[in-house]
Amino acid sequence: MRILGISAFYHDSAAAMVEDGRIVAAAQEERFTRKKHDASFPANAVGYCLAAAECDMADVDHVVFYDKPFLKFERLLETYLATSPRGFRSFRMAMPLWIKEKLFQKKLLRRHLGKLAGSKEWSGSLLFTEHHLAHAASAFFPSPFPSAAVLTMDGVGEWCTTSVGHGRDNDLEILKEIRFPHSLGLLYSAFTYYTGFKVNSGEYKVMGLAPYGRPQFAQKILDNLIDLKEDGSFRLDQRYFDYCAGLTMTSPAFHHLFGAEPRKPESPLTRREMDLAASIQAVTEEVVLKLARFARQETGERHLCLAGGVALNCVANGKLVRKRIFDEIWIQPAAGDAGGAVGAALAAWHGYLGHTRILDGQDRMAGAFLGPAFEQREIEKRLTASGAVYTVLDDDAVIARTVVDALVDDKAVGWMQGRMEFGPRALGGRSILGDPRSPTMQKTLNLKVKYRESFRPFAPSVRREDVAEWFDIDTDSPYMLLVADVLDRRKVPLGPDEAALFGIDRLNVPRSEIPAVTHVDYSARVQTVHQDTNPRYWALLSAFKERTGCPVLVNTSFNVRGEPIICTPEDAFHCFMGTEIECLAVGNCFLRKEDQPSHLRQDYKAQFELD
Template sequence: MRILGISGLYHDSAAALVVDGQIEAAAQEERFTRKKHDAEFPRHAVEYCLSVSGCGLEELDAVVFYDKPFIKFERLLETYLSFAPAGFTSFRMAMPLWLREKLFQKQIIAKELKKLSPGFDVGKLLFTEHHLSHAASAFYPSPFEEAAVLTMDGVGEWATMTLAIGRGNDLKVHKELHFPHSLGLLYSAVTYYIGFKVNSGEYKVMGLAPYGEPRFAKLMLEKLIDLKEDGSFQLDQSYFNYGVGLTMTNDRFAALFGEPVRKPEQLLTQFHMDMAASVQAVTEEIVLRLARSVRAETGMKNLCLAGGVALNCVANGKLLREGLFDGLWIQPAAGDAGGALGAALAGYHLFHGKPREVPAKGDAMRGSYLGPEFSQAEIEAELAAAGAKFEVLDDAALIDLTAQGLADGKAVGWMQGRMEFGPRALGGRSILGDPRSPAMQKTLNLKVKYRESFRPFAPSVLREDVADWFELDGDSPYMLLVADVREELRREMTQEEKALFGIDKLNVPRSTIPAVTHVDYSARIQTVHADTNPRYHRLICRFKALTGCPVVVNTSFNVRGEPIVCTASDAFRCFMGSEIELLVVGNCLLRKEEQDPALKLNYKDAFELD
């Protein structure tokens, strides 16, 4: 049985294919169109998924869309009516779009599918609810026979947070929190207020938080949010504008905290860092209260997470250390793109009642390496067509030269195997560096990624060595858990360094691996496993043999505002448009100094800022 899941027409469009209960393929549309967070119908992603299975649309048993547009429209109307006459400008702008496009999404989706295959039977097009899609994406691929499933995001149809229980192939939602009360929208409101882009810049807020103090957390809990002991809450809508307005916050919000909304690219001050620290602290408190109440109420020993809030790896790390559950598993594509996978899995297990097999080892996500891969011949043909100069090496020489390049302090573009599904690069489409270098974080941010200097980088560490370097003794294959660098590896700061504030903390090395040690001694860890990514594992093993360090810097292979690279030509363009010094694609190795200078690109301003 073949079931295709689709998400999109809002942001982060994607497609995923499930064949006889196995996840065969999944990819975001942005990777093909090169348009960040592409919201259009995911035509390229659908075509890719079908190519993996070697079938046409008409051969599918079902196509499942990840939410229900009519219920979303009902929520929109009811919200405008409840706030009337406020919000008329927003209403006037939103209604024509809904009446012209979004209200009739079933017809739009059916029309797009028929473009791909005129023989497609529209009767096979099904819809599932947004948060059920999230819950399905979290539970069904997990390593648990039964689990509580917590989903948290901005908003789906009405729900902003749900508790579901999964047993075997059954999954039922038991509790919901409804719009406008939303943890995701609270975090997005602060994201907007301190000058970052909503649905894109939330992870920047998380990265900025350790530079600040949570001095506004108490005020948030007193004025913005009525938080209950069980983690449920209500937001005071008099401070927000997202219900019916064109912005996330209003003048009353700005007056409460004493500063206007920061303009993008305006200088970040201690105030903005403290706001980030405060909303992060509030988020962590809510997540911990929710988890405690879920454990007490359900008695479940395992917890699964999905929804955009589940990408908050700092909160996830604190939840893990709390020890409330025997098992914690987080969907790596926790945002809306992952809804496509959840829709396909819900179609298979819930709509068609098919049984579920729990993996004997690990989970069912295949390391999240679910996107396109290319043969050596295809890679060489693309690079040659782009005018690249490269040498083709055997595996041993390739690994050896790449590891030596890292040890020499070079920034390395690394494109191998299948592309990752989800927002994190996991060693398939990554930029790598030496974590021992005190200058590496600043170099990668300013000269390679062209982004804000404060943003931290993640360590990829051999699974077998993780406990020797970090305060974590377990799997973290999807870079969704934060833990501290081990104390014996930390560097004691001087009194002058301890007195530094805000962004001045950035340049102080904090451990023997300063490039991946954040200002609070934490790191967003990816454990690398020989069974899911053997080539990446071999590279880090070789780097360890050369340096004694089983850790490399891993950041996504793109510049700021660009989607992660998909093809060899994408990788070469990024290589020539940034200061990456070494590019490794398949068995091809490229050195920057050997390339034609005429192919150099001005990539710094090539993409809209995220």
């Protein structure tokens, strides 16, 4: 039996195919259209999922959408009525789209699916699941746990913004909810907007900026914006926000409380923005910890599963692990709306159809490598058509040795191997790699390769068997969703003058044996690499360790600021030629920048809208 899950029409549209309970394919639409956070119907992602399952729409038993549009419309309508006449402008802008499309989403979906089926409309089984149930299903059903507490947190679905659930075998029950307008995700997004970053895109920048500041506004947030209870429940004072009735996240009262208007995007960052970021991060961590304690108490479970956009806050996740509230935690790698496609399909398979789970101690996301892969012959054909000059290295050991040569020579290497990752993190399938021991690599990658803000940190990839030798963590972190400190013995002591530095001035001070992946607070967003899920990347780390004694590499997503992560060999070559990446490995093909035709170089950073 085949079930196709779809998330669409808000942001990060995606599709996933579940075949007899097994996730066989999943991908975000943005990877195909090259439009960041693409919200359109995921026609390309669905087409890929059908191809991966070797079927067409006639062979799909159920299509499941991750949202209930009428419930969402009910929430919007009630919100506008409750805030009238102040919300009329927002109401006037939203209603034409709802009346034209979203109220008739079933018909719209059937029309899109019909195009893929080669007809005007598809007449198969179309199901809808609630947004947070899809999140919860994406967290629990692929996890390795027979039973677990389930915590979901995001901006808002239909009404729910936060849920605590309990999963047992194929049964998943939502026990408690917090409802709109009270939302931890929207609170964090309000500070994302206020500090000058883009909502639904820049939240991770706030998280990365937080260690540069001090949480001096945290108590002001707790005293004024959020009424937080011991069980993790909370209410937001709507006087300070404008997302219900207006077109921005924060209100004049918010600006008055914090003493200034929102920072203009792309303007210089000051100590104030750093302190605001540190403050909202501290409050978020406090809320998450209280919710987790409540979930443990309510369910009695020793395991926790997480999903929803807030579950991408890897700093909060790392703190949750260190507090030992639960014995083990599993986080859906596509925790945001894209993962709702997986959750919707699994909710139908286990909940609607009642199939039991297959439990063997492994998670069912297959390392998140669920996207397209390209055979070597096709890679060569596509690169040749793009004008690329490459050498084919037939032996895996030669590929690893050649890439290691480039890395120890302080070069940035584009690395495209195997299936594309599902979710927002590059995990060694579509990555840009560097030597973590280099004191200049972090700055070089940010400014000359990624074309992004200099303060943003990079993640370390490390072999799972070596992680405890370098970081204060000894658990699986395959999806780069846990932050841990670099071990004390790997740190470099700071002199008095260095320790006195504040903000961005701290960026260029090496503070460990692996400075390129050590953030200013000695933390790192750790990815453990496992031989069974990514053997070629694991082999590269092994070769790098054999050469240098260090089993760690800098791993950042293969894209520039504002661009989706690459999907195809052509995407990889274009990004390679448009940036200062010096070498590129695609399958068995190895490319050096100096060998490429000069007329193919381009100013890549100007091609994408800033995120």
